[in-house]
Amino acid sequence: MTNRAYNFNAGPAALPLEVLQQAQEQFVNYEGSGMSLMEMSHRGAIYEGVHQQAEALLRELFGIPEGYKVLFVQGGASTQFAMVPMNLLQPGKAASFVATGSWATKAIQEAKLFGETVVAASSEADKYNRIPSLAEIAIPDNAAYLHVTSNETIEGTQWAEYPDTGSVPLVADMSSDILCRPLDISKFGLIYAGAQKNLGPSGVTIVIVREDLIGTPSLTVPTMLRYSTHAKNDSLYNTPPTFAIYMTNLVLQWVKAQGGAAAIEQANREKAELLYRTIDESGDFYRGFAQKDSRSLMNVTFRLGSEELEKKFAKESEAEGFVGLKGHRSVGGLRASIYNAVPLSSVRALVDFMAEFQRRNG
Known part of the structure; x- marks a missing residue:
């Protein structure tokens, strides 16, 4: 599909x-x-x-x-x-x-x-x-x-x-x-x-x-x-x-x-590393919330420079087919949940969008 x-x-x-x-x-x-x-x-x-x-x-x-x-x-x-x-x-x-x-x-x-x-x-x-x-x-x-x-x-x-x-x-x-x-x-x-x-x-x-x-x-x-x-x-x-x-x-x-839990872990780490690397290499445009030694493989939380910019990110990403990127209402920010079933292709599409969003708003 x-x-x-x-x-x-x-x-x-x-x-x-x-x-x-x-x-x-x-x-x-x-x-x-x-x-x-x-x-x-x-x-x-x-x-x-x-x-x-x-x-x-x-x-x-x-x-x-x-x-x-x-x-x-x-x-x-x-x-x-x-x-x-x-x-x-x-x-x-x-x-x-x-x-x-x-x-x-x-x-x-x-x-x-x-x-x-x-x-x-x-x-x-x-x-x-x-x-x-x-x-x-x-x-x-x-x-x-x-x-x-x-x-x-x-x-x-x-x-x-x-x-x-x-x-x-x-x-x-x-x-x-x-x-x-x-x-x-x-x-x-x-x-x-x-x-x-x-x-x-x-x-x-x-x-x-x-x-x-x-x-x-x-x-x-x-x-x-x-x-x-x-x-x-x-x-x-x-x-x-x-x-x-x-x-x-x-x-x-x-x-x-897929190969069991070990293969699933390898796939999860590849997705998480790609997304965290995009955040870390953004020159502080994207800022990860969790300390690096506590980062989740499942839920990647990050912030932008202002709430206004975060709202713009959420709105524009939704228009491009991305669902669920708003952070929880209790803490705000942005969050990408990359559970077992989320394919690597979706994460690649997200980091491409993040790069383009930074280019236009950085």
């Missing part, structure tokens, strides 16, 4: 064109069943096959070891902000956090509803333009877990390496960078991610949780908000978001066809 937009939306975000075309072909009559997958029972054999394949592919591609459950739940990462403390916070324990930006702050605020919270490190004094160093993190003795936000979409920062938390479970919100690179999953007690940025459409949230952390919560927790409920029922306790899981399955098949 030649009329596809250059999609740099922060989420819901770009999906691989091949995946969309495959879904289009299968939409009305899935594998000769005479029905769309959207019409099928989640208890039927056809959907169960899709469900099981999605889990198997995620385990394979993300290197999830034995001893972890993979759950498909609803409510997005925002519901996980509450589910994590509801399930993991014990009497006398504290939920500890590294405050790295807007999404980490939301997670902290939600955890405060359920018990003691401690900020183990923060980059607030630097306007969240960096990830705190590992040496800055002071995990309290009574920590139930340490929570990190692996990638801050609004500020454009990302953890390059994760802390060794010892016996304290490491919990990570990976909504915006899950499967953008290989990871050692055994470092984590729990990972959660809304699918709509890097894995599929909105509607399904992935939870990867170590089995020893799935137990009876100390709080009175509704049935649907217990990890044990979903773990015992293979995420089929109630009707799951079947179409979103199906689409996630197709995206995972696409990731595998």
Whole structure:
């Protein structure tokens, strides 16, 4: 297709064109069943096959070891902000956090509803333009877990390496960078991610949780908000978001066809390096927001000399077919979200536009 937009939306975000075309072909009559997958029972054999394949592919591609459950739940990462403390916070324990930006702050605020919270490190004094160093993190003795936000979409920062938390479970919100690179999953007690940025459409949230952390919560927790409920029922306790899981399955098949997580990382780094180089070599016309050692592979945030010029950039880029380049309303500026499915050709088109815009306005 030649009329596809250059999609740099922060989420819901770009999906691989091949995946969309495959879904289009299968939409009305899935594998000769005479029905769309959207019409099928989640208890039927056809959907169960899709469900099981999605889990198997995620385990394979993300290197999830034995001893972890993979759950498909609803409510997005925002519901996980509450589910994590509801399930993991014990009497006398504290939920500890590294405050790295807007999404980490939301997670902290939600955890405060359920018990003691401690900020183990923060980059607030630097306007969240960096990830705190590992040496800055002071995990309290009574920590139930340490929570990190692996990638801050609004500020454009990302953890390059994760802390060794010892016996304290490491919990990570990976909504915006899950499967953008290989990871050692055994470092984590729990990972959660809304699918709509890097894995599929909105509607399904992935939870990867170590089995020893799935137990009876100390709080009175509704049935649907217990990890044990979903773990015992293979995420089929109630009707799951079947179409979103199906689409996630197709995206995972696409990731595998690209060469897996390592190949995806190489492609992501090529895109990010091209865009950051354009910013850095612009002679201060474009100014990156995140400190260089904290720059995100997924969300490239930058500013221009004035808000007026930024508005002009956003307006003119939109007219040229670029979508989603305005920064988040809470911080302003500009942002290009270059998730797994964003092709290198879109980034090349963007840097060409940036060069021409600078030529005309520099």
